[in-house]
Amino acid sequence: MREWVEQKLIPHVSEWEQTASIPDGVYKEAATAGVLMPVASGASIIPEWRGKYPVIGNVNPAEWDGFHDLILHDEFGRVGGVGVENGLLGGTTLCTPALQAHGTDKIKNVVIDEILSGRARVALAVTEPNAGSDVQGLETEAQMSSDGQFFIVNGQKKWITGGMYATYFMTLVRDPSGGFTLLIIKRSEGLTTRHIVMSGSNAAGTAFVDLDDVQVPLDMVVGERGKGLQYVMANFNHERLFIGMQSLRCARVCLEDSIDYAINREVFGRKLVEQPVIRFKIANMSRQTEALQAWLETLIFQLEHLQPQERIFLLAGTTAQLKAHSGIVLENVVREAVQILGGIGLTRGGRGERVERIWRDVKAITVPGGSEEVMLDLSARRALKVHEGMKAMKSHL
Numbered sequence: 001m002r003e004w005v006e007q008k009l010i011p012h013v014s015e016w017e018q019t020a021s022i023p024d025g026v027y028k029e030a031a032t033a034g035v036l037m038p039v040a041s042g043a044s045i046i047p048e049w050r051g052k053y054p055v056i057g058n059v060n061p062a063e064w065d066g067f068h069d070l071i072l073h074d075e076f077g078r079v080g081g082v083g084v085e086n087g088l089l090g091g092t093t094l095c096t097p098a099l100q101a102h103g104t105d106k107i108k109n110v111v112i113d114e115i116l117s118g119r120a121r122v123a124l125a126v127t128e129p130n131a132g133s134d135v136q137g138l139e140t141e142a143q144m145s146s147d148g149q150f151f152i153v154n155g156q157k158k159w160i161t162g163g164m165y166a167t168y169f170m171t172l173v174r175d176p177s178g179g180f181t182l183l184i185i186k187r188s189e190g191l192t193t194r195h196i197v198m199s200g201s202n203a204a205g206t207a208f209v210d211l212d213d214v215q216v217p218l219d220m221v222v223g224e225r226g227k228g229l230q231y232v233m234a235n236f237n238h239e240r241l242f243i244g245m246q247s248l249r250c251a252r253v254c255l256e257d258s259i260d261y262a263i264n265r266e267v268f269g270r271k272l273v274e275q276p277v278i279r280f281k282i283a284n285m286s287r288q289t290e291a292l293q294a295w296l297e298t299l300i301f302q303l304e305h306l307q308p309q310e311r312i313f314l315l316a317g318t319t320a321q322l323k324a325h326s327g328i329v330l331e332n333v334v335r336e337a338v339q340i341l342g343g344i345g346l347t348r349g350g351r352g353e354r355v356e357r358i359w360r361d362v363k364a365i366t367v368p369g370g371s372e373e374v375m376l377d378l379s380a381r382r383a384l385k386v387h388e389g390m391k392a393m394k395s396h397l
């Protein structure tokens with residue numbers, strides 16, 4: 001994985017960030033190299049995909065676990081920043097599990113195959129101009145056509161990562177018959193995308209998506225009507241976990257580049273690292289990064305060893321808390337890295353390039369995927385629920 005990142009990504013990151021585009025060929029290469037299917041799988045590879053798609057490093061698909069997943073996202077982070085990973089693979093990891101778990105035969109046999117073989121990219125389209133953290137406020141609506149053959153979708157989706165590259169949009173819509181329904185919408189007449197220029201992550205292909213009388217065949221409905229939100233939420237825990245993995249590697253990159261600079265740069269007749277205040281900063285960056293790694297690995301281990309229902313009940317809150325914490329750690333660490341690097345930490349390109357990019361990207365860790373405030377609140381509410389659950393269990397013993 002490291003070799004693939006070093007050869008195929010790192011030499012081009014700066015250019016892709018500048019041009020706000022990652023060529024389709026790179027996605028295809030990710031499929032051939034065995035990155036795509038594992039990234040879509042998370043902590044285990046389902047039997048249906050074993051042997052059908054390659055696995056990076058020739059890992060036996062039956063043995064793929066949460067630590068392989070960690071290595072994958074961790075190695076990706078060496079590029080410095082999250083724009084390239086999110087633009088290239090974000091949609092694949094966020095959407096494919098729900099498509100596989102609940103999709104029709106057409107979705108499983110055609111759409112997923114196009115995605116995992118690198119022929120089409122997918123993006124998750126939930127957020128709207130008037131509904132972000134509070135998903136209940138979604139306004140995009142799907143009406144059944146008069147002949148009952150397809151849905152007609154109207155609305156807008158905002159900040160859709162990878163939307164500029166996507167052929168498919170896994171879209172959550174309000175269903176007139178009640179609740180929210182999940183549709184997989186192919187880029188077609190009536191669906192248009194515009195690039196949103198963000199403060200960082202230019203290569204992520206973040207898009208505003210307009211849906212104007214878009215026709216969606218009924219075999220592109222994912223699972224049962226009215227249950228779409230439930231399907232999307234089922235993958236939130238993995239999304240939060242992998243954002244934690246991204247934060248961790250970005251923090252290590254900051255540490256690595258800061259140490260490298262501090263041991264080489266001379267100021268006032270001696271190396272920067274000989275200044276106690278700089279060593280103090282490095283020590284603080286290091287203790288926060290190491291603690292994050294230890295917590296993340298503990299959580300992955302726990303997730304590996306619990307049954308699915310226990311995982312959600314016991315660890316959804318912890319996962320949300322770790323996601324929030326990882327962003328806070330990275331904010332601290334990148335701040336100190338910029339201080340140590342001085343001007344080059346604020347200059348695009350050159351020695352400070354990775355730190356400068358992470359400095360711009362860090363809020364793309366703390367806001368999406370469940371903002372820091374919402375995640376911390378959720379973690380406390382979940383902890384109270386677990387407490388109540390444990391009390392109830394004890395009273396039955």
Ligand SMILES: Cc1cc2nc3c(=O)[nH]c(=O)nc-3n(C[C@H](O)[C@H](O)[C@H](O)COP(=O)(O)OP(=O)(O)OC[C@H]3O[C@@H](n4cnc5c(N)ncnc54)[C@H](O)[C@@H]3O)c2cc1C
Nearest residue numbers: 124125126127132133134159160161364368369371373374
């Ligand atoms: C870089 C980036 C990539 C994204 N990618 C995608 C994507 O691929 N697909 C997609 O569907 N969406 C995506 N989003 C949207 C993202 O999920 C939303 O930005 C996020 O849910 C927050 O919604 P909002 O921005 O509308 O903020 P709001 O919901 O308006 O919230 C504003 C602020 O209020 C705080 N807040 C909200 N509720 C509470 C509360 N109950 N208690 C305390 N504080 C609260 C939040 O922390 C937030 O900081 C992306 C966003 C960004 C910035």
